[in-house]
Amino acid sequence: MNGLADLRMFSEIARSQSMVSAANRLGMAPATISGRLKALEDHYGVALVRRTTRSLLLTEEGKLLLERARPVLSGFADLERDMGGRRTAVSGGLVLSCAADISRVQLLSLVRSFACAHPNLHFSLRFDPPGSLHEIPFDAALRVGPVRDSNLTIRKLFSMETVTCAAPAYLTGHGIPIRPADLCRHECLRLDGSAFAGNDWGFREGEGTVSVDGRFRASDPATLKNFAVQGLGILRTALADVETELASGLLVSVLGAFEPEPQTVCLLSDSRRRLPARTSEFIDFAQAHVRAPLGVRETVSMLLPGDACEIM
Structure with a gap:
């Protein structure tokens, strides 16, 4: 028995009451239809149709099979339609797996625009913490720095500037670091799972990487920013996330001459041929969004209805 295909064939035979008509509608040879009907009857061990000189009539068992087959075929047709729609409709749920150290300002700008x-x-x-992306469910992932995974498609999305900073009160009490090596004598606020703000802080060529320490660490960059504003240590973070605090003087940049080159944020996904429409659309949108001038992004957001831009 050939499962759904045989049930669909039998349903067509019952509808047309003709082997030839069923064969024409299904694009099959009458002999093939006849052979598969016989195999179906052999499978159930009963006759399903009664052949007459003019038409085919269903036996009692044939009527039972047709009755039970209809909801199966209808449900499968609904499934095919719904799954087919996933290839073209931008709907459902989009799961983004983000590294902890990605700029929240840049990330939320992208997500808000796409949500609108x-x-x-x-x-x-x-x-998510660092680790294999094969261990977590996601539609698309954003990671900082080099990514090695031969099974995923990796696209460079945008560059992210970093800054090392502290509150004036902290610098007054502990001194200002002149070179990266001076950080060994300071309270450094460490971000768990970060490629550039964890236990090792990298600087421009010639200064290398400095292993830092301190009493405070967290998995949330906003928490560390609050610690820094309160004068509890030196912070390393995305520049976009503390521009307001730097402009107001709540935080002061240090070691600016030694900051590393901007960090590369990559967008990862499965191969495009296996992606639902929501993920393909997000990838295309993200690449276009980061290429657009900031003013263009802001103008688009202002033109869209505010209610449509709320992310629940």
């Missing part, structure tokens, strides 16, 4: 363009899409933003 697709109000029927639901978002789940997760900030």
